[in-house]
Amino acid sequence: DTEVTQTPKHLVMGMTNKKSLKCEQHMGHRAMYWYKQKAKKPPELMFVYSYEKLSINESVPSRFSPECPNSSLLNLHLHALQPEDSALYLCASSQDPVGDQPQHFGDGTRLSIL
Amino acid sequence: AQKVTQAQTEISVVEKEDVTLDCVYETRDTTYYLFWYKQPPSGELVFLIRRNSFDEQNEISGRYSWNFQKSTSSFNFTITASQVVDSAVYFCALSEAEAAGNKLTFGGGTRVLVKP
Numbered sequence: 319d320t321e322v323t324q325t326p327k328h329l330v331m332g333m334t335n336k337k338s339l340k341c342e343q344h345m346g347h348r349a350m351y352w353y354k355q356k357a358k359k360p361p362e363l364m365f366v367y368s369y370e371k372l373s374i375n376e377s378v379p380s381r382f383s384p385e386c387p388n389s390s391l392l393n394l395h396l397h398a399l400q401p402e403d404s405a406l407y408l409c410a411s412s413q414d415p416v417g418d419q420p421q422h423f424g425d426g427t428r429l430s431i432l
Numbered sequence: 433a434q435k436v437t438q439a440q441t442e443i444s445v446v447e448k449e450d451v452t453l454d455c456v457y458e459t460r461d462t463t464y465y466l467f468w469y470k471q472p473p474s475g476e477l478v479f480l481i482r483r484n485s486f487d488e489q490n491e492i493s494g495r496y497s498w499n500f501q502k503s504t505s506s507f508n509f510t511i512t513a514s515q516v517v518d519s520a521v522y523f524c525a526l527s528e529a530e531a532a533g534n535k536l537t538f539g540g541g542t543r544v545l546v547k548p
Contacts, residue, residue, distance in 0.1 A: 349534060360523055360538035361477070374533040406475055415534045417527035418465050418484060423477040 321345055322424035324409050330430045333399060339427045341392040341409030347422075349415035350392040352384060353408040355426070361408055367392060368415040399431045434459045436526050438539035445514050446547050453509045453542045455524030461485075463529035466500065466507045467536070472520040483507060514546045 323342045331337050341350065349368050353361035365384045366374035372384065381403075383395040392409055406426045412419035435458040445451050457466065468480040481491065483500050491498045495512045511518050524539040 351534075358541075360541055361536075363535060366533040366535070368533060374535070408475070408477065410477075412534055417463075417529045417531060417534055418482065419534055420467060420479045420482050421477075421534070421536065422479060423469075426475040428475070 322409055322411055322422055324407075324424035324427050326427060327425065328428045328430075330432060331396070331399065332432050333401075335399075336395070336397045338396065339394040339407055339409075339429075341394075341424060342390055343411040343422070344390055345411065345413075345422070346389075347411035347413050348389065349412045349419070350386065351410040351412075351421060352392070352394055353410065353423075355406040355408055357405075365394075366415060373415065396429075399429075401431050404429055404431045434461075434464075434526050434528060434531075434537045436524050436537050436539035438522075438524055438542050440542045441540065442543040442545065444545045444547065447516060448513050451511050451514050451518075451544060451546075453511075453522050453524075453544070455507045455509065455539055457505050457507065457524070457526050459526060459528055461528040461530055465527045465529070467525040467527070468498065468507075468509050469523045469525060470520045471523065471541070477523065480509075511544070514544075516546050516548055519544060519546045 352364040355361040367386045370386045385393040408426045410421040410423045412421045437456045464485045466483045469477040499508045521541045525536045
């Protein structure tokens, strides 16, 4: 079982809906990440939170809004998504936001936009 | 800018055969870290190994082994006596010590199919 838990596992939503993806880790990690992965492609980094502060936004459209309520939780709020946003959304965490730290991933949320 | 290339998009083997996955990287940093991840159909990326740029020792873990050659900028991964459970997509990734936020650059991935 993964130590990074993502909910829901699957989500189908319309383009006008608002929904949220949730990620939780209890390893005491201080860096958390959101990735987007399209089929047969590698994960693409979206956001990095370091010590509960947003440190990297990879020019992600504003219809994706991240939130880090505390050191264990990471949310991704979705609003007015487009069909091309359908993908696997992966959350990850690492001990610290430094390059030698392996990232530990959750199972992901498979998102479909109708 | 950093780059990771996995030239093999898909490899198909029969159980018990060995399979080697190639990974070539580019970076300007002198200090960097290389990773391999496994992604089974369930979706989760499973961390397999980290190697730093100062340590060129090869490593073996069970049926897995890794060959790091700085002279050719390669970090290859071999699965010995493959099993059906090894079927997955494998990603090689690079992070640089100077880069902020532990950004990983992934290769395109190699899909391994092990047939019984």
